[in-house]
Amino acid sequence: MNDMHATSLLTLESLWQFSLRYYSVREVKEACLCLQNQFHGNVNLLLLLKWLDEKQLTFPESAWATIASALAQTEDLIEHYRELRRKLKSHLPDTLYREALQFELQIEKQQQADLIACIHQLPMTTSSEIPLTTNYCQQLGASHLSQRFSSPVNIG
Helix, strand or coil: CCHHHHHHHCCHHHHHHHHHHHHCCHHHHHHHHHHHHHHCCCHHHHHHHHHHHHCCEECCHHHHHHHHHHHHHHHHHHHHHHHHHHHHHHHCCHHHHHHHHHHHHHHHHHHHHHHHHHHCCCCCEECCCCCHHHHHHHHCCCHHHHHHHHCCCCCC
């Protein structure tokens, strides 16, 4: 697959819809939260990597630093907001808490937009190596979680 064709398939809305469906699977959500809370992984990055794995696309090893840089634009904001939301959970009415969750989702979607913009700048090739999700889990020292993300997606 050439770079031009690959990037034309990689849109924010496509990634976002995939993420919503994939994350709705209980085992996936639990593994994502474990990756985030215990190994300081980034769930949006993991979702992007799984989406690319499903499309059998990959990027050069040297691109990991570029991707980390793209995440940095929103990572602190998301982490601080998430911490604040958790602290306020017991003090907010349910309706306000749900609004806070919706706002957090908007920040998450912005982070995915940053990731999409980043990968559009990278040379994408057809993947035949280790899945990107496995590589990421190994980088975080969470190899045991990679099996949760290795199965092909079969969501409605």
